[in-house]
Amino acid sequence: MAYQVKLAVFEGPFDLLFHLIEKEEIDIYDIPIAKLTSGYLEYLESLKELDVEKASEFLIMASTLIDIKTRMLLPAPPLNEIDEPEEDPREELVRRLLLYKEFKKIAEVLKNKEEAENKIYTRMAEEMTIKVDGVSLLDGLSLAKLYKTFLELMESSEEEDETQELQREKVSVRERISAILHAIEEHSQVEFTHLFPRTASRHLIIVTFIGLLELIKVGYVRVSQDALFDKIIISRRIEENTELSDEEMDWLSDEDV
Amino acid sequence: MKMSNEKNWSEAEVVGALEALIFASTEPISSCKLAQILEIHEEVVKKGLCHIKEKYDEDVRGLQLRKLAGGYQISTKPQYAPYIEKLFITPRVSSLSSAALETLAIIAFKEPITKAEIEEIRGVKVDSVLSTLTERGLIEDVGRKDTIGRPLLYGTTPEFLKYFGFKNSQELSQIYQLSKGEKREEQGE
Numbered sequence: 001m002a003y004q005v006k007l008a009v010f011e012g013p014f015d016l017l018f019h020l021i022e023k024e025e026i027d028i029y030d031i032p033i034a035k036l037t038s039g040y041l042e043y044l045e046s047l048k049e050l051d052v053e054k055a056s057e058f059l060i061m062a063s064t065l066i067d068i069k070t071r072m073l074l075p076a077p078p079l080n081e082i083d084e085p086e087e088d089p090r091e092e093l094v095r096r097l098l099l100y101k102e103f104k105k106i107a108e109v110l111k112n113k114e115e116a117e118n119k120i121y122t123r124m125a126e127e128m129t130i131k132v133d134g135v136s137l138l139d140g141l142s143l144a145k146l147y148k149t150f151l152e153l154m155e156s157s158e159e160e161d162e163t164q165e166l167q168r169e170k171v172s173v174r175e176r177i178s179a180i181l182h183a184i185e186e187h188s189q190v191e192f193t194h195l196f197p198r199t200a201s202r203h204l205i206i207v208t209f210i211g212l213l214e215l216i217k218v219g220y221v222r223v224s225q226d227a228l229f230d231k232i233i234i235s236r237r238i239e240e241n242t243e244l245s246d247e248e249m250d251w252l253s254d255e256d257v
Numbered sequence: 258m259k260m261s262n263e264k265n266w267s268e269a270e271v272v273g274a275l276e277a278l279i280f281a282s283t284e285p286i287s288s289c290k291l292a293q294i295l296e297i298h299e300e301v302v303k304k305g306l307c308h309i310k311e312k313y314d315e316d317v318r319g320l321q322l323r324k325l326a327g328g329y330q331i332s333t334k335p336q337y338a339p340y341i342e343k344l345f346i347t348p349r350v351s352s353l354s355s356a357a358l359e360t361l362a363i364i365a366f367k368e369p370i371t372k373a374e375i376e377e378i379r380g381v382k383v384d385s386v387l388s389t390l391t392e393r394g395l396i397e398d399v400g401r402k403d404t405i406g407r408p409l410l411y412g413t414t415p416e417f418l419k420y421f422g423f424k425n426s427q428e429l430s431q432i433y434q435l436s437k438g439e440k441r442e443e444q445g446e
Contacts, residue, residue: 011379060380100379102436103363103366109436111353116335122330122331123280
């Protein structure tokens with residue numbers, strides 16, 4: 001228990017070190033490492049229940065401190081001409097402490113700014129689309145939209161009565177492709193949602209959708225949408241080879257569901 | 258009223274149009290954008306903005322015009338916060354934890370920065386803090402570092418400037434300079 005209560009105060013090992021440094025009025029540029037280490041370990045020992053995840057962060061620092069302490073106790077190896085004079089083992093620690101302190105200060109500034117900002121209110125966003133100059137928001141988005149509309153359709157048809165006998169429908173991709181083509185021939189274009197009757201079963205919807213994807217893939221139809229959330233229009237692509245041959249139809253529909 | 262093609266607006270008209278635009282826009286709006294919409298010179302916009310600010314700064318007004326995240330925004334004055342708090346049933350989103358603030362401070366001045374680099378400075382794991390900050394839209398990943406493992410790099414968002422009420426990124430970097438200056442003083446002692 002004591003562990004958790006106390007830890008809430010310290011953000012991490014550096015935070016604890018700073019606390020000790022301030023409490024003992026330690027000169028950060030000449031840290032009495034033995035004193036700091038024992039203070040640090042004392043604190044760790046006072047923590048009865050160790051939360052492994054959190055404690056490990058504190059333990060790493062403990063081992064660093066002990067390592068520094070050890071290195072300072074050991075006599076420095078005699079210098080020969082190749083060796084550079086060994087740096088103070090505390091140097092790295094001090095550098096990191098100072099860096100941490102810098103950001104802790106900035107965090108303090110941010111906290112004050114946040115408090116001040118919480119006293120200021122602005123209008124809340126309304127559901128409004130801001131104009132994007134001249135750029136069509138739909139560029140490259142038509143398939144995703146198509147997919148979304150498909151999902152919506154799936155949802156609306158799912159609301160139908162759930163308890164019923166399931167009978168396997170026999171609808172082939174080929175049939176649906178023919179139906180789509182027929183609809184396009186008749187009206188020169190057809191709206192995406194009209195391809196799926198309200199009462200369409202999931203099976204029919206899937207097969208129709210696959211059929212449509214196939215037609216798009218072979219470039220036989222084009223799918224367009226004029227504005228965001230507008231109707232998706234499927235029309236025939238105006239190109240020379242207008243008729244699908246039987247082989248093409250077969251190839252298109254060979255992935256029967 | 259011929260709005261768009263006539264550029265010889267009276268000053269009062271400019272001020273009115275500017276105020277309407279800034280009010281209608283819930284996000285801070287830049288003087289450049291304002292000038293574009295009204296088809297007037299940016300200098301004229303800035304003059305108009307100063308005029309609005311002066312008017313708002315008079316004691317009797319409850320609103321203020323602020324420079325925020327590189328744009329302008331109309332908001333309430335801080336002294337009226339207690340009353341507004343009564344008006345709203347739901348309180349604001351909770352303030353950030355000190356772990357979140359420390360992490361943000363590091364990202365703001367070291368960006369782009371990886372998770373490991375942040376952890377090196379803070380001495381603790383920052384996974385959950387990073388996801389909280391990302392969720393709140395204050396930071397985002399800005400690419401990958403070209404080292405082993407190609408770790409994600411994090412940076413702050415414009416929302417970050419707004420959240421803390423910074424005029425622009427220059428004001429932010431001034432804070433950094435300031436804290437560095439203080440440090441030097443301490444060392445000089």
